[in-house]
Amino acid sequence: MRTFYVIVASRSRATAEKLAGHLAQRREFEVKLRVIANGHSDPLHGVKELPELLLMHYGPGNDELEYLAEHGVREQLPLIVCGPVDDPEAMRLAMRAGARDYLPENASAEDFVASVLRIQEETIRARTAGSGKLIVVANGKGGSGASFLATNLAHSLVVDGDHRVTLVDLDLQFGGLSRYLDITAKVGILQAIDAADEIDEMSAQAYTHEHASGLRLLAAPAKHLVLANNISIEKLETVLDAYLSINDYLVADSPARLDPVTELFFERADKIVIVTQQSLPHVHDSARLLHLLTSEIGIQKKRITVVVNRVSKNAQITIADIQKALRTKEVITIPNHYRIASESINAGIPVAEISKTAALSRGIRKLQVALTNPVSQPSPGFLKRAMPNFLGG
Template sequence: MLVSLELLIVGRSPERVEELTQQLAESQQMLTLTPYVAPSNSLPDEALYPLPDAILCCVNADWREGVWELIETIPNPRPPLFIITPNNDMDFLRTAMRMGVRDVFTLPLQAEETANAIARLVREERARRGAAGSRLISFMNTKGGSGASLIAANVAIAMALRARADPRLLLMDFDFQFGGLPTYLDLKVRDGLIKALQFVESLDEVALRAYIQRHDTQVHLLAAAMDEIIIPEDVSPARVEAMFETINGIYSNILVDLPHRIDAAIAAILQRSDVIALATQQTIAHLHETKRLIFLLHKRLNIDSDRLLLVINRYDRRAELSFNDFRDVFPTLAIQTLPNDYVRASESINLGEPVCEKAPKSPLGIGLTNLAEVLTSRALISGEEPHEQQQRGWLSFLKRQPA
């Protein structure tokens, strides 16, 4: 799960430190910024406790050589170090590399690019240390009715069956009005998610047990009852953030089925997600909606392509759009397909029996199991065009980004 990063900003100039803090605060990254004006070439213990995720040193003409002395006072193991400087000559870069600085940025500051670079390197370091917490995978339809809920439920079952010794998997239904995951798993509808958000201040691993429902595969479900009308404005983004902070690390994997909308609470979940699986189908309308949603994720929420997986559900080689049409329009995205099996999918929903549990050897069961493996791998990969003559897509005009 992507969590807020603690960044300590250090410098000798109060004005420069304050300016840098304000600029980075406007970025789309989840950063908790702590400015610190260093009176000398050292950092006291109180500035390093608790230890930040990264330290950014703001160098100027009056404080250039002194930064090396300050870095040497930071005890090992040091958090990732970064420097921003008005002048970036080769000797300075060599010294920075020798001192273990991860990157050097030059003024004028490109706040969004700088924040993205710092966040990416820090999260890579967290993953290398195994300190990344829970893996958060979100599922969303690019157009209503594309099958994201069925996919989310079955991927959860497939992951739990593969890791029976230690499933530690939580499935969450964030559609407060029309969520159907309890039906998919033949579980009674409860208001566990609403209660967890309501009492988030006292939520911990023990309290969480009272709100979840347990499937016989050991998947834990956190869903909302539909006895009352809950509108998006009723759900506080701050409570959503606090809940995810609390449950991070309790489960190895957290899967979230999201409604087809983006509000403040949903945006908070999307920005935290390690992977976002977008369910679509082979129609022009789906392709247009997919293109718009991905544009919003990129440009408004600052979510990189390497965190997105496009899932073409109910794939049919006779449909109006081919696999290559999607690949031509979205060349930077990983794309997977699921076979069209309407009868088996309908039976699964009506009986509350997940395909991956009751028919794992069926084409749809195999496809969902393979998708679960892709979603838990370190890097998302594309599948191949399923059993059809490779042909060039004809929708190249859709490659153009909307204005």
């Protein structure tokens, strides 16, 4: 797993340890302590490897914030300041130093974790800004329809959304996505990974196959078994970046398990679609996957969309039951349509090419639109959080 490197700085070792302790519950944070010695104003004096985030404790009279504000040399380095409650001077200094958040000293561990997670996510987003978006479609449980929906979602992004799209098969053991598009795949993700050191925008296309619609497929190996643990995650990330840079969207079809390969894609995903169905085992397994994603990998729930596939009005488990069990208000439903779905899979033809007006095709378009609408996510400005009295919050 990729870690997020945080330095916690304070003039007091006990305070630095307490703040670091708040973050210790998350294994994705790599936290180092820095006790600022007397006579130094630069909280990062002598630090060789700059962190991705500086969490700095401020005590009245200390001059680190002023130093950061004046020197501005590390503008790019995100800063969270922790200081006294209701201290306008501390907040003014924090703002001048470019702090992204201000947390009172007595804030809870959850508040600290949430603030760091927010900045971690912004950092990852910024790194991939300007490139394509990654949508990972994951099986809540085997056989839910993830491969079928990933293929048809990617197809809809091309034909309805007019986007450049590559569909990625992440099922390295059984990967059969090429069949869903009637493509004979000779090369794919493994060859792209082998060539990662030289891969560029031009050569990346050579590892994909183009469908008549314009959709491209980065296939999984068809002949031999590959274990995720044997794949270089560094190279895989290079490959991922190469395809993001030449596409508007990458749609990855992920099996229902966490391994180093799927974990990288989940971490980097702009949107994760969990496909489930109206049965107890489906709901149970989907709830577990959701829990793993949000608690273990730290993915924010707003990035996850639950899709109930093969919806039937007569099923014992209702959509409301699923919303309750998965603790999510919004779910997208896809109707059950055995004939068109089987015809599509057996012939390797996207559903919209069989019938554009079928309820199933309309459901897939609805999913495509829901996933591509920009999300509005105004994170509470720290002024509002730190000084509700001033702002009337």
